[in-house]
Amino acid sequence: MELPLLLAGPLLRRVDPGLVAVQVVLSEAADVRVRVFEGRVASDTTNPPFATSADAPDPNVAPPHPGEKTLRIGEHLHLGLVTVRLPPASGKVFQPDRLYSYDVTITGAQNRTDLAGLGLLGTHTVSGVEVGPLGYADRMLPSFALPPTELDDLRIAYGSCRRPGYDDGDALAWLDEYLNERFDDPRGRIHQLFLGGDQIYADDVDSIMMLRTAELGVELIGTDGGVPLERVKVGQVLRRPEATEPNRLDPRASYTPETPQQTEAAGDLPAGPPQFPVGDRLRLTQVSAQLTSIDGANHLISLGEFAAAYVMAWSPAAWGEEVPGARLVTPADPTGSALRWLDTPTGDQDVELPPEVFPERVPQHLYSDAATIAQREKDKVEKAAQKFRARRRSHRVHRDFLLGLGRVQRVLANTPTYMMFDDHDVTDDFFLTPMWRRRVQGTALGQVILTNGMLAYALFQDWGNDPRRYDQVTTPERPELGGQLPGDLLEKATKLFPGTTPGPDATTFAELGRMFGHDLDNQPVGDGRFAAVDAPMTWHFTVDGPKHVVVALDNRTRRSYVAEIGPPGNVAPEALVDQIPRPPLPAGREVLVVIAPLQVIGPPVIDEVVAKAIYRIFDLVTAGDLTDPASVTGSRLMPGTNPDSLETWAFDPITFEHLLLRLAEHQRVVVLSGDVHNAASNVMSYWRGDAEQPARIAQFTSSGFKNVMPVYLRALDRSAMLLQELLRAKLGVERLGWTRPDADLVLLPEGRTEADLVATTRARLLRSPVLLATHGWLDDNPEGEEPQERLTSRLNPARPPDWRWRVSPLIDERPDAERPSPIRALPLDDAAIEAQLADPATAFPAMRAVAARHQAALDRMRNTRQMMFRSNFGICRFEQDDDGVVTAVGEVYTSAPDPETQQPVLGPYMVHRASLGPQAEDRPEVLRQDVLSRVPVPEPQP
Template sequence: MQLPLLLAGPILRRVDAGLVAVQVVLSEAADVRLTVWEGRVASDTTNAPFASSGDPPDPNAPEPHPGETTVRIGERLHLGLVSARLPPASGKVFESDRLYSYNVTITAASGTTDLAKLGLLGAHTVSGVEAGPLGYADRMLPSFALPPSTLDDLRLGYGSCRRPGYDDGDALAWMDEYLNDRVDDPRARLHQLFLGGDQIYADDVDAVMMLRVVELGVELIGTAGGVPVERVTVGQVLRRPASSTPTEADPTAVYTPETPQETALAGDLPAGPPCFPVGGRLHLTTVSGQLTSVDGANHLISLGEFAAAYVLAWSPACWGVEVPGATAVGGGVVRWLDTLGDDQDVVLPPTVYPERIPQHLFAGAAAIAAKAAEDAKTPPAERARSRRRSHRVHRELLLGLARVQRVLANVPSYMMLDDHDVTDDFFLNPMWRHRVLGSALGQVILTNGMLAYALFQDWGNDPRRYDQVTTPEHPELGGQLPGDLLDRAAALFPGSAPGPDRDLFAAIGRMFGHHLENQPQPDGRFGVVDAPMTWHFTVDGPKHVVVALDNRTRRSFVAEIGPPGNVATEALVDQIPRPPLPAGREVLVVIAPLQVIGPPVIDEVVARAIYRIFDLATAGDLTDPESAAGARRMPGTNPDALETWAFDALTFEHLLARLAEHQRVVVLSGDVHNAASNVMSYWRGAERRPARIAQFTSSGFKNVMPVYLRALDRSAMLLQELLRAGLGVERLGWARPDAELVLLPQGRTEADLVATTRAKLLRSPVLLATHGWLDDNPEGDEPVPALTSRLNPAKPPEWRWRVTPLIDGRLDADRPAPIRPTPLDDAAIEAQLADPATSFEAMQAVAARHQAALDRMRNTRQMMFRSNFGICRFESAADGSVTAVGEVYTSAVDPETQLPVLGPYMVHRAPLGPLDEAPPETLRESVLSRVPIPEPGP
């Protein structure tokens, strides 16, 4: 298809009192100008602009500087991040409690245009999709509001995990409806949107979407003589004689390795098919690239592919009408918006065997035969249904992309790096890092993935940081500042010659720390890699401060193949500010892509079991002596089981201590593919008034918890019942081991304790649970202290904490219609049950209520398993206390009206204090501490 000028955007990025930044992705080089007006205005407004990117930064400068120039990444890929900045000397600021509008003017070789001339400010059609006006009404410009002056008016949107191929609704598109209802009110609309990771799924692209990704990826970077300009370095290239014909049973049989001299002469392999075909990359990435992720057969590899994935995730502009290369049964093209019948199928392009391929592109004959035998067990009709499902899922995604584009244009958006933006097993452990970065293909994938993240996500989080460029006066920096990354990216593919430039690509990898390894420490741990580029950032408002953590590239580890400490203790010095917060700020908000405080029953019971279950399920792969895959002899390689914060107690406790210094903290997270909330009380020393840390998790935008946990929810209801029981977790902490921290029952010694508890008493820090202790009191008797395990009053804990799961306490009538149970008159039912003549009728009514509940998502008072987005807001009381409120929105069809209803299907309230609460002091036998279950509120 012919690429449009505007490939994606406008995306509203950082907005603060002195700056407004807007991001665009263009197919041509251009100068881009941003103009901002006060109020919500139309494109033909005659009002004087409030600010412009063309305004001089110095009021005394004789001439305004021109519009900002895009950064050329490829022939048809030009990135612009244009900002209107208010110099302190101007006396102006972007203010709270009011609306602002903006327009973007693009001057390219093809002419000058803006949002109105591009047709975005009225109803329009893109890739066959009907789209509404970008400003929510005809001719109206997109608009925004800064965080308000009152904490109770603040609205923070958040979410993560938007997987295009997942068969559920797109909650980021649903957010458009939420915003549409509040667009005129600067205090009620969303003020900041935090995308907490997995904006793309680089390691798991369905084949039907991958057809367009690989095609667009080549278009963006460019071609020369019909051959992609972008080349991919692999460890070994294979070549086949022109007269040979590969067979499906063993394609590699006719290929032989090239010599290094032959590869140097022929050059690296062109990106995209046929050297890197759709649907045939899994063996390549796990063996040549040494990755352990096996989520899909279509891992992104080239920079063009990563860029294409972002463009396709944020805008309908580049999808086109037809699914490239796909045909219907009997011939004919397949269109994205086709509705396929049960008798139709999507036929993917056949495999092409080029002259040169990367080693390990195809598995050996035995593995191919085994897979063919396994595939043969699936009936053809079922495979056809799977392909139709994939087509339908992407059709529905495309239909909502104009709404996603509108949300991103009207809400200041901040984006954090997480695993799927690069690969699911991203920096899983030191051995993984050594293997992957020790391979040529692994270097390519990680460097391209992180560079794409920097360009498409991180740059807009803090544009001022990317102003910094190493100058000749500071050669000691070695080109390690963020602005140097933009300069190097712009020079990777300077013309029609094959690229990327090897030296520049290697220099970019060094900026990401890819030449470094986690070093072993004396205590057996592995230290953090201190790369030049950092990814955490801070943004705030009049009443709150937001810090976004980097829990991917600044990890330490308990061992070479042990769980990660998701942010190393030394890295937290930079990522979490010391108190106090700036004057007037009441709450610290932390964006942690990976959930910090999980539901206690999952962190303490389910996760620890799943960690081992994954290893058992893949034991053959882990121990196979013939295996060359990245996961060989590396247990614990499934990130869904391994990356829980609680698995590395040292870094977890350090993070909690840093957060607790701020007294009132809200952590917003995603990653785990469900929504839930918990609150922690944290005491230091003899304090009786704890710090309060609320954990709100909203995940995913378009991805849900793995099937093994959803089965518990839908069938046995075990997980929901455990959560509903309000099972919490308590901890007692001391910096160093000491004798008699716990006094045991008379006649007992530490030898009577279970081995894990004895080990905990010897570790630094000492972290003890309040459950699982000896109690020799006879059952039913009044407890005698001498027969009970108890804390030593002479050596009290240095810190303590308690986690409580939060439950939605609203009355049924206050919840969205699709979730309300069928009302029953309890008194009437009791009376009917007492009368044999009416008892059966009463039982029918009760059974009907239960049956209706199965269709109405009844299990969402504590945890949600469906696409959702989160809204965090606050309520202040007259006594100065503050409550954080986490609202989880989803859309469900009301069984009665058959219409979708968007609303807060789960609402959790977390008092942040100040409040008085007794710390954990009692040691018990019970497995888990029980906390009160809140009753539904009035």
């Protein structure tokens, strides 16, 4: 298709009192300027702009003014991040509690246009989809507001994990409905939106979307004579002799390895199909790249594909109306017609994908062996009906995703948006263990995927988080920096594909890899642990408002590890020094908000029980690769390769405790996370030394935008109800910590020694630091008798803990009438029902009323007072009372049909409240035998 000028955007990125950043992705080179106006204004306003990107630049930044000229990454991939900066000498700042509007002017080689000229300010059609006005009303410009002066007015939106192929609604699109009701109120609208990771799913693209992703990836970088300019280096290239027919039952038999001379003469393989076919990349990535992800049938490989994934995730502009190469066929018409995204197949219509093509040159390990192919062909016949349903379902899911992209584009244009990357932005198993890192970085294809994924993140996500950081470039006066600063990354990116020369340029590509640390390994530091890699590029950032400070953690590239193949520490203690500020916060700031892509404080029952079991279950499932000496995949002899079961913070207590200590220093902390594909909330009280008043850390988790927790945990929710019941019981977790081991930290019952303790507890008493649970201790008191201290395990008052903490799960305590209609139970007068049941004459009507309530519940959402398994987005806000006590409120929004009207209802289906103090609370003191003994038993009802 002919690409439009504006591929994605405008995206409103960093906004602070001295800067407004706007991001665009264009198909041609241009000068891009931004004008900012006070108030909400129309595109034809005669008001003078409050500030423009052409104003006097920051005196510390060399001309030309950064961001006005787009960066050429490929022939049809030009990125612009335009900043409106207010120099200190101007005396102006962008104020809180006010609305601002902005317009974007794009001047290309032959034309000049703006948002109105692009047709974005009225209802318009893109890729066959009708899209509403970008400014929420005809002719109105997009607008924004800075964080307000009062903490009670602050609204932070957050979420993560947006997988286009997942069969659920797109909560990022639902956020448009929330904003639509509040956009004209500077205090009530969203002030900051944090995307906490997995903005794309690089390792998990459905084939139907990959058809366009791969095609667009080639278009963005460009072609020469129809051959993609972007080339992909692999370990070994295979060649099929000219004028020979491929053996379709065993393609490997048709190919032989190229000699190094042949490969040098022919060059690296062109990106995209047919050399890297749609739907058949899994073996290639698991063997040639040594990845361990099991969802890599369409793993993104080239830079063009990564860029295309972002463009297609944020805008409908480059989708086009037809699915490339796909057909809509019937048994009576096997030729069929071109499949359109907005088609609705009916009856016996089937979605048919393009046939496989066998090119002259392919990467080694692309094709499976003959036996595997034979089994696959057999499965095609036996599972034809299943594949028929799967293709139609995938088409429907992506059609619905496309239909919501206009609303996503509007959210991103009207809300200051910050982006932190997580695993799926590169690959699901990203830096999982030191062994994984060494294996993947030791392959040519692994280096390609890692470097392209990280470069795409830098260009599409990180650049807008803190544009000033990318002003930093190595100068002749400071050659010792060696081109390792963020601004150098932008310069290098423009050199990858110069003109019509095939690329990427090998020297530049290698330099980028070194900036990302892809030439470094985790080094052992004793005690079996491995230190974090210290790469030149860092990814954490800070942004704040008048009453709060936000820090976003990088828990992917600065990981330490408990062992070579053990769980990651997520953020190494030495890296936390850079990522978490020391107290106090700047004057007037009352709360520290932490964006941690991976949930830090999970539901205690999951962290303590479920996660540890799941870790081993996955290893049993993949035991073949773990034990087979002939295996050549990335997971060979490497247990713990499933990220969903491995990456819990609690698996590495040392780094976990370091993080908690740094957070607790700030007293009032809110952690906003995603990753886990469910929504839940917990609160931690943390005491240091002999402190009577704890620091309070609230963990709000909203995930995913369009993905839900794995089936093994949903089964507990839907069937056995065990997980929800455990959560409702409010089982918490307590820990006691000492910096180093010592004798008699715990006094045991008379006549008992440490030899009587379970092995795990004995080991913990010897480790540094010492971390002990308050349950699982010996108690020799006879049942039913008054407890005697000498027969009880207890803390030694002469050696009190250096710190203590308690985690409690949060439950939605709202009355049913205050919750959205799809979640409310049918009301019953309990007292009247009990009276009717006691009278035989009225017992049957009473039972029928109870049965009707249960029947109505089957048509409604359930189990959302404590954990939600549904697409959702989170809103974090605050309430402060007259005594100065701050309460953090986590609202989880989703959309569900009302059983009465069948119309979708968007609302806060789960609301959790966590006091951040100051407040008094008893410290963990008592050592118990059983964790369940801490659960209060309900009083019997009269």
